[in-house]
Amino acid sequence: MSEIKIVSAPEGIEGAGFFATRLDKVVGLARSHSLWPLPFATSCCGIEFMATMGSHYDFARFGSERPSFSPRQADLLMVMGTIAKKMGPVLKQVYLQMAEPRWVIAVGACASSGGIFDTYSVMQGIDEIIPVDVYVPGCPPRPEAIIDGFNRIQDLVKSESMRRRNSPEYQALMTNYGIK
């Protein structure tokens, strides 16, 4: 028997030639295994991301074969590295250009909370300006940790409702950040 785990099917009713399940489960499955990340790599965590994308850790096997550098075509904004106050408006603009559904993962200590740079010029965590779904601690986090963070995002994507943008919690979150 092979050791490789393949994705298990969601709960549903199976029969001869058909499989019936809830639509949002299928959509969640499809979305979570084809997330196109936008690597917003600013500093050292970016180099660990390059190692994750290399053939040893192979990020592409999770469906992220095509890292998109255009926010319009990306699902997942991976912020890797320190975000300085000068870079803040740029990051916010990139986030606003992403289309729903979009998720944000803060890789590294600097993106999560400012890291070791408690200074006047560094933003103490990107959640000051954009909502973050998963935080990956580490300085820099090992590629295994980045992959683990990505798997948590996949769990979130699988279990979310199809149109979370209509839910009241999400609307409240967006108004909190001043995003329309």
Next chain:
Amino acid sequence: MAHIQLDSDSLEKETTTLNLGPTHPATHGVFQNVLEMDGERIVSAVSTIGYIHRAFEKIAEHRPYYQITPLTDRLNYCSSPINNFGWHLTVEKLLNIETPKRVDYMRIIIMELARISDHLICNGILGVDTGAFTGFLYLMQERENIYEIYEEICGARLTTNFGRVGGFERDFNDIAILKTKKFLATFPKIMKSFEELFNRNRIFIDRTVGVGAISAEKALNYGFTGPCLRATGIDYDVRTANPYSSYNEFDFEIPVGTNGDTYDRYMVRNEEIWQSLRLIEQALAKMEKEPKGIFHADVPAYYLPEKQDVYANMEALIYHFKIVMGEVDMPKGELYHAVEGGNGELGFYLISEGGRSPYRLHFRRPCFIIYQAFAEIAKGSLLSDAIVTMSSLNVIAGELDA
């Protein structure tokens, strides 16, 4: 930057502004270039940096000397051991500590591995920018081997926080030596296959020869050091000009180019990788001749004692407490020490007034000084040439902004 009026016989009447913004797949780091384009040709370029300014020099004035080592890691993060050892060498110069020979040889092994690691990223990414992804994958796999050697000795992969003032925190164990020897045995083959992909590749040569050329006089005036300067023909290397850590006992060459264009920078980096392999081999051989077990200088006032001594020995406990709290007596002094970083002369200008933190610490960062010249180099070239030039200057954002 307003549009520039073009000559009356040109097709466009004025230039188009193109923002090669801080987030861009081709800029390896966050720096911005606002380009004025006449079609595909760049008429002028204005660079904006500071998007990752983390105020290292300000932080250094508030931290004790050992806590500055992790800061230096994050300068040129592709070759962080060189920065770490540069800082420790500066502090050792301030304190007049002489490290044993074995420590020097161990430092050379790690520094040359870091240099190889830095050049591998630069050349791999240069290949990616010209459209060739395969070379990058080969080299990243080899960098994993270098990371394993670092991990064996200091515990971390990328931002290593290597060593102590006076030496290392632990000796190279047998696994580390074995991994280094294995690296020396297996890496040349991969490097040769990488060179076969690129060195005589018609497309690569067309993309890089004559592109982004700078003359030797201009390079000196702009303060270039490192591979970018050596590509123009000047063989200045801090390891031979002001030798540190026993580099003067070693036999290695300094590769130089002729034109100072992108192809020469690429070739100089490749040749430096081969020279670094020679240095590692010689250092391993010399290290084995030295008496075993010495991995730090005998300076208990500045070197963190071993944990078993701290729990058993009174003096060790006191030294440990003083060093961790930063209550060590540092002499007053002012010095400048330079090491050959991955990108050029990395200098540390330290003024100490005897307190627990430096009074002033300034990093002379090669990437910052080299990147000034980009606006002039890019003028008149095509946009795709500018991308390749930027990539071959090897600008690391951490070192650019500090």
Next chain:
Amino acid sequence: MAIATENLIADLQSTFGTALSNFEEPYGLLTFQTNKDSIIPVLKYLNENETYRFRFLTDVCAVHYPTTKELAVVYHVQSMENNFRLRIKVFIPESNPKIPTATVLYESANWQERETYDFYGVIFEGHPNLVRILNVDDMVAFPMRKEHPLEDPNRIDKNDTYFGR
């Protein structure tokens, strides 16, 4: 050919006289002080002299001394042919931090002087583009001065009792 330190000192003192002072050699690097009117002539002399050939500007930075209300602008130059390094310091008052620019001689001073202006407020007269380079453009204070705090004073989420302050 090598430069003998005593000859260099004697030559500089005979050319520039009292404009130079405080010759010392901390940790083997010859250092001296001059004033802001003589710095460019001194650099030019060292650059153009055929024996010395100090054609490489290694570093330009500044140091703040709040006790004497002075800023020291520090230049490191080196002569690659002679393998000789030199450090020149110019002390200028905090109230009037003006000094002529070295970009007339060395292109590498361009961004380094901008960085020194950004951090300390030193105004380099004659600089082609003296604006902030590393900090945000609308910053008013000069952050590397000793009185400027390290941490952002506008943070509301940090509880100082946890940090032992």
